[in-house]
Amino acid sequence: AQKITQTQPGMFVQEKEAVTLDCTYDTSDPSYGLFWYKQPSSGEMIFLIYQGSYDQQNATEGRYSLNFQKARKSANLVISASQLGDSAMYFCAMREDTGGFKTIFGAGTRLFVKA
Amino acid sequence: ETGVTQTPRHLVMGMTNKKSLKCEQHLGHNAMYWYKQSAKKPLELMFVYNFKEQTENNSVPSRFSPECPNSSHLFLHLHTLQPEDSALYLCASSQDLAGGPRQETQYFGPGTRLLVL
Numbered sequence: 690a691q692k693i694t695q696t697q698p699g700m701f702v703q704e705k706e707a708v709t710l711d712c713t714y715d716t717s718d719p720s721y722g723l724f725w726y727k728q729p730s731s732g733e734m735i736f737l738i739y740q741g742s743y744d745q746q747n748a749t750e751g752r753y754s755l756n757f758q759k760a761r762k763s764a765n766l767v768i769s770a771s772q773l774g775d776s777a778m779y780f781c782a783m784r785e786d787t788g789g790f791k792t793i794f795g796a797g798t799r800l801f802v803k804a
Numbered sequence: 805e806t807g808v809t810q811t812p813r814h815l816v817m818g819m820t821n822k823k824s825l826k827c828e829q830h831l832g833h834n835a836m837y838w839y840k841q842s843a844k845k846p847l848e849l850m851f852v853y854n855f856k857e858q859t860e861n862n863s864v865p866s867r868f869s870p871e872c873p874n875s876s877h878l879f880l881h882l883h884t885l886q887p888e889d890s891a892l893y894l895c896a897s898s899q900d901l902a903g904g905p906r907q908e909t910q911y912f913g914p915g916t917r918l919l920v921l
Contacts, residue, residue: 721905741906784905794846
């Protein structure tokens with residue numbers, strides 16, 4: 690079974706609008722961390738935001754926020770006020786406390802920001 | 805120089821060549837990783853080192869040989885590769901492997917695009 694599922698292969702958003710990228714995960718470990726990364730065409734994976742399973746509040750980093758719904762096992766990334774430079778691949782990832790030394794990545798969502 | 809650097813950025817090699825990829829991190833981290841990213845496939849973890857000791861070998865073929873001389877440097881030695889090994893190879897580092905998921909936030913280098921002919 691897939692541990693990390695990103696159901697949107699591609700998304701379009703108008704510049705200056707908000708967009709939500711979906712991520713669902715599967716784990717039985719009560720302690721885990723969730724990450725979002727951005728990968729522009731240059732190839733580098735850029736860390737955006739982190740959410741711990743015990744964190745009481747949703748994580749926010751500038752224009753990025755994570756809509757964490759623990760019971761539904763979802764960790765959607767919300768990008769507010771989209772910019773042209775936000776066009777990239779976005780990966781959701783999870784690290785379980787008991788999963789060895791592996792961070793598991795989803796298949797990614799390609800975001801296109803339209804002018 | 806800051807962050808995680810990788811050299812070379814692009815590499816073309818024949819199947820009989822021997823080459824090495826280099827990764828260096830300037831973040832004071834203790835864990836380093838090699839990943840392979842092929843087209844239309846999820847990121848694949850290859851190797852993990854923590855305090856210079858290999859802690860994970862994710863069933864990687866022996867034609868890939870990692871080396872970690874210290875916590876700041878990581879190499880991937882390549883020999884007799886196959887065309888299907890063509891991919892983007894990403895290096896990453898994290899603070900360590902014992903502090904829980906937050907401590908394992910990984911910071912990536914720009915990658916080496918490898919083409920095997």
